[in-house]
Amino acid sequence: MTAPVGWEAIRAEVLRRIRVRDWAPGAVIPSETDLAQEFGCARATVNRALRDLAQAGVLERRRRAGTRVALHPVRRATLDIPVIRAEVEARGQAHAFRVLKHVTALPPPPVAARLGIAPAAPLRHILTLHLADGRPFLVEERWLNPAVLPDPAPDFAAMSVNEWLVMNVPYTSGDIAFSAEAAGAVEARALGIDAGAAVFVTDRTTWTDGMPITAVRLVHVPGYRLHTSL
Amino acid sequence: MTAPVGWEAIRAEVLRRIRVRDWAPGAVIPSETDLAQEFGCARATVNRALRDLAQAGVLERRRRAGTRVALHPVRRATLDIPVIRAEVEARGQAHAFRVLKHVTALPPPPVAARLGIAPAAPLRHILTLHLADGRPFLVEERWLNPAVLPDPAPDFAAMSVNEWLVMNVPYTSGDIAFSAEAAGAVEARALGIDAGAAVFVTDRTTWTDGMPITAVRLVHVPGYRLHTSL
DNA sequence: GAGTGGTCTAGACCACCAA
DNA sequence: TGGTGGTCTAGACCACTCC
Structure with a gap:
């Protein structure tokens, strides 16, 4: 595997693993520390990627419990409400x-x-x-x-x-x-x-x-x- | 002024300044470096707060050009689309x-x-x-x-x-x-x-x-x- | 060219909470 | 109570773009 560079690449890689069922819905994925080591980057970079996916509804994160692939993938869309x-x-x-x-x-x-x-x-x-x-x-x-x-x-x-x-x-x-x-x-x-x-x-x-x-x-x-x- | 602590406090303070017209719509606000110095925190913390506000549509950020208060405040709402x-x-x-x-x-x-x-x-x-x-x-x-x-x-x-x-x-x-x-x-x-x-x-x-x-x-x-x- | 935001690092402390 | 994510730091380099 070519190492992802940048938090967007890490996000893409995480999404890929979810898509190919490497990480199944409901399953706990490795901790930020482990992923940072695997990807050869700082934990903050992994954190950025995972936080983004959590906000998008793809992941669910809880302290101590770890990060899980969302079981009921709620699609989250953003609406622009202009004047x-x-x-x-x-x-x-x-x-x-x-x-x-x-x-x-x-x-x-x-x-x-x-x-x-x-x-x-x-x-x-x-x-x-x-x-x-x-x-x-x-x-x-x-x-x-x-x-x-x-x-x-x-x-x-x-x-x-x-x-x-x-x-x-x-x-x-x-x-x-x-x-x-x-x-x-x-x-x-x-x-x-x-x-x-x-x-x-x-x-x-x-x-x-x-x-x-x-x-x-x-x-x-x-x-x-x-x-x-x- | 009591110094804001944490990126959410900084976000709140920025919002307050916008609300009281301290920073008017369309105006350029101080750079991250300046704000970090004023608030006595790291630039990354200011960056976190400003990035959040930019995503919410309150601020517009461009490299070199700086950060401006959005002229046409687009409200951005998120829709959850469940199964x-x-x-x-x-x-x-x-x-x-x-x-x-x-x-x-x-x-x-x-x-x-x-x-x-x-x-x-x-x-x-x-x-x-x-x-x-x-x-x-x-x-x-x-x-x-x-x-x-x-x-x-x-x-x-x-x-x-x-x-x-x-x-x-x-x-x-x-x-x-x-x-x-x-x-x-x-x-x-x-x-x-x-x-x-x-x-x-x-x-x-x-x-x-x-x-x-x-x-x-x-x-x-x-x-x-x-x-x-x- | 110079100054801005975007990102990354290596480290640290803390809040939380399941085991 | 130990491990997790949440956050912050001080510093660095880079990409972009306005001047």
Whole structure:
């Protein structure tokens, strides 16, 4: 065997051994120390390769117990979630948006529950239609915690809420859910489609340091596909 | 300032400086060497923290050019894609499946194109209904390259194709697309829903070393949600 | 050419946890 | 309690690329 050089080569070699069943699913593989000796490199280099594979879901590592080949190989894919404007422009289309509605109101109970706030706390309710080359792209329905807004509130007609938040309240934690739903009347009219058409929906809720920021629901135009690679 | 200890503390401190606009989007931050000196740690530790943030999409790093705060903060989420059986069992439900159809046939041109093979090459065409607690969960329509099957072909009535592939053809590369569609007649009948209902669809194509393995289309029962966190 | 990040080394200490 | 992975160090060389 030619000795692998570099942590990527070691990763490739480890993958090869898994593929050819040299190391079977569930089996413990040699320790970092042993592999470093076999490959003729420092343990840190082996560590780098194995850590990468563990993050990818191929290996499971536990102190003392050692490193095992994952029994139920969970494929882990990464999704890029860009600003809507960037997503449209990445398709080579021109982005524009129109604020359809902007009020302060009480959120419906499910939204309040998702954000973890009292249902009696009023939030900004903003409905935005995003356009790609002038054609409807998606409807953004957002409930926004007014506490994150500066005193002279930003002009959401100039910069979309989506973009303002990303630029001004960075790195929040949150969760996302994707689903397929039948378009409601409001969304259908905004998107120019028939009510009841199958639409791709993204529900996102974000916090920063435990403070709820926003709950947003993106209703994409029919035909939208969310892509990624393994 | 209390000196951060450990690469995670350094990552947190860097994030804090970005959040408070100490380092603005697009701006170049100090070099690893400088930060290591400031934090009183080795450069490798700073490197670990910055590399992690770059992978998360918060920073952009280029040799010689230095490290910049990302201008268009792309959120990067990771999706876990388990075996269907594991996904059902993770909900605390019992998994079962029925093979509805299993033939050798020519794939429709779009499928052949996606796999990158000649349209005249026959593939296995397998339609499987997956059940959760006895109720329809999803329909799996798969086109499978027969070249990956061993000579006594596995018994897909005992182990689903999905699971057999994951256990026997590990770590392929591929791509995934998610979309919302109106249920077709066949899928609707199998899932026990009305044709035209909005269904969540996963399209996955996988290769190994450039050899096409399979193209699969998962049609989920209405109400299915794909979850992840940021 | 010079300065950046990318990587590797040889060694060390520590947290954890199965035996 | 010993062996494992997790991390850190201080130093080094290299690849890349902007100037």
